Amino acid sequence: MGVLEDLEGARQAYERREWVSAYQRLSGVDSAELRGDDFSALAITAFLLGHRNDCVQALQRAYQVNLDAGDTRAAVRSAYWLTQVLWMGGEVAIGNGWLARAERLLDDLGEDVVERGYLLHEAMLRHVMRGEFAQAAELAPRITGYGRRFADADLVAMGLHSEGRLAIYGGEVAMGLRLLDEAMVAVVAGEVGPMFAGAIYCSSIEMCQEISDFGRAGEWTHALTGWCAAQPGLVAFTGQCAVHRGQLMRLHGAFGDAVREFERAAERYAATGGGPAVGMSHYERGEALRMRGEYGAAEAAYDLAAQCGHPAQPGQALLWLERGRTAAAAAAVRRLLTERADPVHRSQVLPAAVEVLVAAGDVDAAHTAAEELAGIASAFDCTALRAAAGYAAASVAIARGEAESALAGARRAADTWRRLSAPYEVARCTVLVGRALRLLGDESSAVADLAAARRAFAGLDAVPAERAAAALLVEAAAPGGLSPREVEVLRLVAAGRSNPQIAAELTLSEKTVSRHLSNIFTKLDVGSRTAAAAFAFEHRLV
Missing domain, CATH: 1.10.10.10 (Winged helix-like DNA-binding domain superfamily/Winged helix DNA-binding domain)
Structure with missing residues (x-):
């Protein structure tokens, strides 16, 4: 075959999304024969297959070739993707330099073109990285507007997705989820390019996990798994897909499988050059290990998460509590409650805060935290968050000796977790039911529920929780039903x-x-x- 035939074959493979073939063919063609869009295609295939350095080099060539050809808008797009890839790899300063180049080129061009929408997306992301959510929320609708005005499906989808996430962080959860779903419709329909599609898939599932919308997270994780499987050789986005699969495994009580899935996720992230996202896989692995009672391994996983820039809390505080470091755990959750101001991030801390504060004897503070969690759960209207709030309220009621309230709340929470097929959480609620029955003087019923919880924990290999339930069963020998x-x-x-x-x-x-x-x-x-x-x-x- 001649050079032109090779190049045409490479272009057709790229259009068919045969990434391995397209990458090999484009890499084999003399670079002098490649146009700017060929270098861009090479960059995208390299990114998707996990060859990050090749991606950066191809984008730099695309930028220069487009600039030399006088195609300023194409050069801006190359600079945009360079910024994205460099930011994802943690090279923020270099990425900012390429963004500045793109902004200067558009200023010199002086036209209102769709590429301005792409640079607005970069500006919005900078606000997000700084925690300036209000400023970011002002830009998101403008991104969507550029996409619609210029009939750019990628930009419309990313704009809608950005609007949705920022609406949720602003407390407008129902509206935010509607926008996320609208963006996902375009992704599932195949209207969106692979780079944006993968990013929207992963970001949408992450958002659902943050607000404990596990039903929606499960649906999109299943869709993402199929999307990844349909693209042989794909490496990009598969790490985060593995993380989300592991999160669902842990929810359903498969802790060993979850640990292995999180380990695979870390390996996938390493194949794409690592970056801050790998910290999430280490944190989630620490959570599963903590529930299994592998405390040393859990502590190491939390430390790795922190080294990668992912917070080790509140999981680490719960680990300290289980290891008897109650004062350290209480200090950590009190700090977290002062640091995390928006309702989404507070909803992730409050369940652990209630558990730690009750154990530390600060029942009044735990009561305040439980009430706040109940308010957020009602506003978000997410099933798992309502269940977590019910468990927290029942825990406080037990500590305050309010047995009837604790019994009713724990039973409601158990029913909710049962509908979500979350056996570990159901068993935790069953322990509270047993404790409430004991407070009411119904020792026989209390023993039956505590024994059921113990069997459930043993079946899940949740060693610490099983031991705690066993200790509560021993309490039946205490005279007068005293705790x-x-x-x-x-x-x-x-x-x-x-x-x-x-x-x-x-x-x-x-x-x-x-x-x-x-x-x-x-x-x-x-x-x-x-x-x-x-x-x-x-x-x-x-």
Whole structure:
């Protein structure tokens, strides 16, 4: 075959989305024969196949060839993609330099062309990277407008998607999800190029995970998996696809499979040059390892996430709590609550904050956090978030001795998690049901629920949760149906300690101590500290 035939074959392979063939053929043609759009095609195939350096070099050649040919708009597009690829690889300063070149070229051109919409997209992303969501939200509709005015399907889809994400961060969740879905329709229909399609798929699923919309996340993850499988040799976007599959595996209780999927995700990210996104796979792996009780490996995974620029919290705080570092965990979640201001990011912290604060004895702060979570869950109207809010409220009710409220809330939360096929969360709610029944004096029913939760955790290989449920079953031997904490309080009462002294010794608030004493008096059917102390001596609790 001659050069022209080779080049035509390469172009046809690219149009058919046969990325491996297109990459090999374009790489084999003498570069002197390639036009600017050929270099752009080579760059896209290189990116999709994980050859990042080749992608950058091809885009630089495309930029120069287009500029030399007097095609300023094509040169701007090359600079746009260079900025995108460099930013994704963490080379922000170099990417900014290419963006400045593109802006200067458009200024010199002086025309209102569709490429201005692409540079608006870059400007919007800069605002997002700085946390300037309000300024970014002002630009997003203009991006969509450019796409519609110039009939550019890629720009319309990315503009709608950007509008949707920013609307969600602004608290308008229902409208934001509608915009995300509208953008996804164009992607699924094949109207959008592979670079934008992959980005929109991954970003949409990530957004659904952030607001706990696991139903929608599952649908789009299934679609993304099919999209990746239909493109042999594809490497780009497959790392994030693996992360999202792993997240769903963990939700459904397959912790071992999830760990392996997150490991594959990290390998995929490494194949494309790594970058900040790899931190997500390490964090998610840490979450699954923590639930399995592999604490050392979980701590290492969280550390790797932090090194890659992904926050290790709130998972690390929960790990510290499980390892007995309650004060460190409480300090971490209090800091997170001051740092994360928007409702989306607060919704990710509040469930863990309630759990840690209850364990630390700061029930009032936990109550405030649980109420805020319930408000966000109602506004977002996402099933899993409502279930998490119900669990948090029931946990606080248990700590406050409000057994009836805890029982009703825990049962509702369990039903919701059951509909989402989330066995680990169902078992956690079942533990709360058992604890609430115990507070109500129905010990036989409490033991039945706690035993069911223990069996569920054992089946999931969730070792720490299984041990905690087993410990609660042992409590059935405590006289009068007293909880371990109530036994501690009673022992100190029998030793002559005052409420302030008990509070200081057990790191509780005086209000919580008074609540425990009230529960003790009710369970033992006594009316004074002296009578309670007598019970303690009689049953050898002292």
